[in-house]
Amino acid sequence: MTATLVSQRTLVETWRVFNGHDIKYCEEIYALGFPAWFVARCTDEYEWHWDWILKGLRSLEFFYRGHDSFTGHSSIIGRPLAKSDASVLGERAINTLVLFAATLPGSEKMVRSLELDGLSVDHKNGTLVPLEGPVRAQEEEDRLSSLVTTSRIQNGDVIKRHIADAHQLYTQGKDHPSLNESRNLIQALIERAKRIRLQILRRLVCKVPRQCA
Secondary structure, three states: OOOOOOOHHHHHHHHHHHHOOOOOHHHHHHHOOOOHHHHHHHHHOOOOOHHHHHHHHHHOHHHEOOOOOOOHHHEOOOOOOOHHHHHHHHHHHHHHHHHHHOOOOOOHHHHHHHHHOOEEEEOOOOEEEEOOOOOOHHHHHHHHHHHHHHHOOOOHHHHHHHHHHHHHHHHOOOHHHHHHHHHHHHHHHHHHHHHHHHHHHHHHHHOOHHHHO
16 A cells, blocks of 8 residues: 555545446445455445545544444454554555546546645556655645745735645646646746845845935
């Protein structure tokens, strides 16, 4: 299992893919190698509502009887299950489901969302693999937005809007509009840098008494 977690954004895109198809999921999921107790849980408890299933796998509620009883002895797998082990099972199941969704028509937005998570689909080997480079796009967006907030830069909300819009447009497959938003972001930062530079120059000039007379 890859160490990089699939984002909540990608989980949403995944259940949208599943909801867009009329498939006998009880058969397909069992054929993917999921155990009978997993299929039974999806059928009896979640009724194949994919938003509930994926959120339950991430929160670990899927593996325990009763939403408030996360104890090893309340697990649904027929043996005690530690939360750490449940987390491994949950992320492994999510990755397998995402891989399956990637084979279905209409999964383009989900695949792009995966790329923003720093992951790509290796169809040949049936795995999710990290993209080249250690930094995920989501982490970069969060870091840049945080820098804008802490710097108290003027028009910070506008700049953060450009960041979010560029991210969202890429996920939607709108490459050119996404690039335009990125250019708008860069231009806004350049204009702000120019204003700051001018303010600094004015302060330096005013430190010379004859210039301020």
